[in-house]
Amino acid sequence: MASTEQARAALAPHGTLEPQPAADHWRGEIPLPEAVAAFYEQVGPLGNWINERVGHAGLTVPTAGNPFSIPPLARLWSAQAGYRWHGITGERLAAWPDHWLVVADQGADPFILDLNTGAIQFARHGAGAWDDDEPLFADILEMAACLGTVGQVWDEAGEDIFADDYSVNPVHRARLVERLAPLIGADRAEDLADVFGW
Template sequence: MTSFSRIRDQFARFGELREQLRDRWNGDIPLPAVLADFYEQVGPWGATYHENVGPVGITLSETNISFPPLHRLWNLQAGYRWDASNGQRVPEWQENWLVVADQNADPFILDIETGRILHAMHGTGSWDPAEVAPDLPTWAAALAAVGLVCLEADEDLRNDDWEIKPEHRALALQDLIAVLGDEQEAECFLEILEF
């Protein structure tokens, strides 16, 4: 398992990080210990563009995966745990699921009971998430690996058809194998990210 201090060093390339203590959590369920550790030790904070909004969190480059600051994490549950239009609980959303980040509204979910990270597609009519990582530190390290490839490629990342260039995908795959330990898992991870 990757340490949060290493992940912090990688995440720092994507925006401001700040230690966020557990008392910033405003959810209706207890904050899972691993998530509390993530926010204390990594602490995605982000820039403040409007004072009335506050910090917006960080996005990992071209992956479009966004992490809110801890005090906004409970609000991220709207549209998943409860219907954002009427506040009613979504019946098929399991109590042990907590959205920790999203990619264009597709949630990455911490399964509080198992510690696994799941991913689901929004707009399909039901929530049917699949496992993407065995735990939050592994998942965050894998995301950082792909995000750093994007960041370092900069404007050279995509070809004229707006597809990821093969050499950058190969580099991301290589870095993911180092994190996940398995080429097939790394390939599946890239497919989920549509990379």
């Protein structure tokens, strides 16, 4: 499992980090899980200020395909729209389990915190049903450390990130696996690179 320090170090290059106490920032209709409250208090993905209406943007972390998006705490509850409730009507969507909370996404594919276990799964929208799958990450800190690391390797590679066929250059895939291995082990690092199209 990743530490708070590892999560902060991995996310810091991708935007402003600032403590966001739940008492001041949580807008949800359910109690904020302790692990999520601690994550926003100690890691604090905030991002750049957009304007008074929008507030802070959250973090955008580059990777193959769509970037990862991690919202600030003040926008975490609104990020449930389209999953927990209908984004236009506000109607509760019965297919979405009560024990799930979206904590990040990649192009509307959600990273889902299981409120019962604290583990994070990743689901592809449009797959036909929302099912409990094997967790991708042990907890929110591991997710943050891994996603941030993916973004760091992407940024460090620059234009060399792609091979001639526009797949991720195998040199940088190997670097990613090497950087993820201390966080989640070599086998899981290989699997994670596959999941995210590296």
